[in-house]
Amino acid sequence: MAGIGPPPKDPSRRARTNKDVVQLRVVQVQPVMQPDLPSFTVMVTVDEQLVTQEFEWPAMTKEWWAMLANHPLSSEFIETDWAYLMETARLHAEFWMGKLSLAAELRLREAKYGFTPEDRARLRIQFAQATEAEVSVASKVRSSRERFGSITLGDELEA
Template identity: 70%
Template sequence: MDLRVVEVQPVTQPDLPSFTVAVSRNDELVYEEFQWPAMTLDWWSMLEHHPLASEFIEADWAFLMETARIHAEFWSGKMSLAGELRLREAKYGFTPEDRARLRIQFAQATSAEVESAERVSRIGSSRDRMKGIQRKDPA
């Protein structure tokens, strides 16, 4: 199968929408504005910093907005949605295992590891590593 490359226009992250939901009160159906749980607001905010967010197109944000609604229901107590939420988050590499499966590697972590390894290799001995540390004898 050949790889097909298409041009897309990434879009910025939209705000979570405002909408009404039907709620039963005293055996009467009333409509009220949906309140996003704090955990879902934090989750949506976190997506702004997702390493791939700058590449998300409108369809990605629409899918993630639907996922936010599932996330909200999950955090409101509908534990039966845990599996669907996990599947949806996996598509965007939310866990290290998901990222490995998707062949996503964060360059920031790699360059940090390289810098750390270079610092360690510049230090010749344990005496050099402990330079400047003084032993404090008990009184």
């Protein structure tokens, strides 16, 4: 299975510091609010006859869609983002209804929006709260001598 490569290196650790060949293009956009999951009908076979019935969103897909409202970037999503994610919700629903062959496509679609730490690293997205947490943890780290300095070899043998 082909992947999309390792996450990018930290720029400070790169051997070459070439500038990007293509300049970053900044455009003005108008973000939109998250739409509701749509109601629609699907064709199903009942007693060997095709009938239409209302599509029932699985509970997991409803939770997934609600989770998107809390996505750190959702306040920047435009109509095309929400349309793409709505199509992804349909695949998500089919996946949770047992069509496991959609797992790879679902993973690729979610990766485009930074759903996992690896995806965010590849997209060069870093959450501010994670940075603050790392700083506070790093300041509390003690050296191994401070942590284990009072232990001697004789203490371990007696236990």
